[in-house]
Amino acid sequence: MKTLNFYIAALMLATGQVTASANERWYSDEQVTQGEQLFRQNCASCHGQNAEATPNWKQTDANGNYPPPPLNGSAHAWHHDLELLRRTIREGGAKIGGQMPGFEDSLSASEIDSIIAFFQSKWPDEIYQRWSGRFASSDLPSLDEALAVLKQPVTRLLRQRIGNAKIDDVAETSVKDVWQVRIGNRYIYLLEGGKYALMGDLVNLENGRNLTEQSRRVAVVETISEFDDTDLVIFEANGETKATLNVFTDTSCPYCQKLHSEIDNLQEAGITVRYFPYARGGSGGPGYNHLRSVWCAEDRSQAMTDAKNQLFDDLPPGDCDAAAMIDRGYLAGNKIGISGTPALIKSNGEKIEGYRPYQELIPLLLQQP
Ligand code: HEC
Structure with a gap:
């Protein structure tokens, strides 16, 4: 690191x-x-x-x-x-x-x-x-300039290969002379001063830690923590919050609807659910306009529940400022590489791909990391 x-x-x-x-x-x-x-x-x-x-x-x-x-x-x-x-x-x-x-x-x-x-x-x-x-x-030189100087040689050949793709981060790893490069949500390791690139996860076999996964989680946490509670639709735990579940959701996705129909069980178990909008297919996607409406509603939670039940009559038009969140959510979801909805993310940045029934999900969320 x-x-x-x-x-x-x-x-x-x-x-x-x-x-x-x-x-x-x-x-x-x-x-x-x-x-x-x-x-x-x-x-x-x-x-x-x-x-x-x-x-x-x-x-x-x-x-x-x-x-x-x-x-x-x-x-x-x-x-x-x-x-x-x-x-x-x-x-x-x-x-x-x-x-x-x-x-x-x-x-x-x-x-x-x-x-x-x-x-x-x-x-x-x-x-x-x-x-x-x-x-x-x-x-x-500023710190950034100093860093750029240091990183330049190791990424020189890589930069020639990747064309316009932007390198988001370059970091030394705990392995001698091995550097980690992040491009979007992909990680590449550079060996021999940047002459060779290796793609795959780096694991410390002494303690079993997947160092690449750790980096991924840090990046996920950074991305989702750019959002305030007021940007989201939140279903608070009943009583004390024992765990938080971040969910990238689309009102038109069947498994998002199924998860939402079980949200009482999650709340009852002490889980606070934070919904991020993620319109599959972006602005042309089937849920895009409904998500905008939900974010414009006075009572977003109620509007979310209505929309998930395909009840659209009471939804306001999606033309308010808050609806800009639908695009922000889409970009954030892409940045962290979610591959479908619902995308479930624990507070430590760990992803759980796809829907899980609440009976399975609750123990996953309450277990200690
Ligand atoms: C919980 C333990 C902890 C506390 C409390 C803490 N530090 Fe640190 N500090 C660290 C660690 C560990 C590092 C090494 C870098 C890292 O892991 O973030 C560090 C690094 C630093 C560095 C960089 C030093 C270097 O040689 O690069 C400075 C400066 C520093 N701390 C100042 C402070 C000051 C001032 C406070 C109180 C206001 C403080 N720290 C409180 C743990 C702590």
Whole structure:
């Protein structure tokens, strides 16, 4: 998986020479004091009270994950410019397959700066100087540019072969010198510096994990989490939600209708169903206009139930703004490669193809991952 170390390597490659610079630090003592408090509350459980953990930070765990690295100057944090440090703290590591949570919602920009001030106060002058020298200049390449430089050689031959197809992602895998490329919802592995391409799933036989499937699920979760509850038609669990089921649905599809006729059983079992529209055949498909009407209805749940029962008389015209969701849902479904409706997706991104009777579905959803 792509790790922060990967970004670091990219940055080092692209930033080149280190120059000396002044001793002045960018932050004030007050920021350090405030940052210390916030660090202890938010970060110390993983990075240690004084940002010293984990000393053995280059060693991955049994699942191939990196532990939290020390931030006290003894590891790589000083290879990141201020903006990248801020971004890492805001966004966490999930986007790059890491474990660190993001703090966007709980810490303000100035709080994040104070936290950075705190752990930078642990950096020896020598380290700080190299850091400030390295990043003082504003004409350094951006992170994306740095990454592009790094990825270019490995995908060069592939790009010649795939014509106009767009490469969506390139990532190092945990297998030495093997790179993973994502094109839409397909994965390709590059070997020998990009001379050979291999298509198929990459499995770690030590622990049985299918690494390709993991990547697929991450991409699915990213795609579906672009939607808010207000974009969807939601049937809440009765009582506490024990599991969530995302369903790409079409009012005209018989098995979607069958699933919907059993929705009470799912709700009763503690399952919240989130419907995404997916008109088979797109805007020319048989369910397209009815789906638009459902999304325009005042009571979407009722309209969904009516439409699934082929009762169309009470549906409003599908000409409101919310109906734009029908196209968005179609694009999202294609992006994650659903091959038919209903497409059932667990909250961890795992797909269950096609209809399942509720008696079978409920245990599948309630089992621990
Ligand atoms: C649940 C554990 C956890 C918490 C809490 C946590 N981190 Fe992390 N942090 C990690 C892990 C693990 C990594 C390595 C990358 C990854 O897996 O996302 C990391 C990486 C980082 C990095 C990149 C360092 C490098 O050398 O590349 C920075 C900076 C960082 N964390 C800062 C913070 C700050 C500041 C806080 C508190 C606001 C914090 N972290 C809270 C686990 C955590």
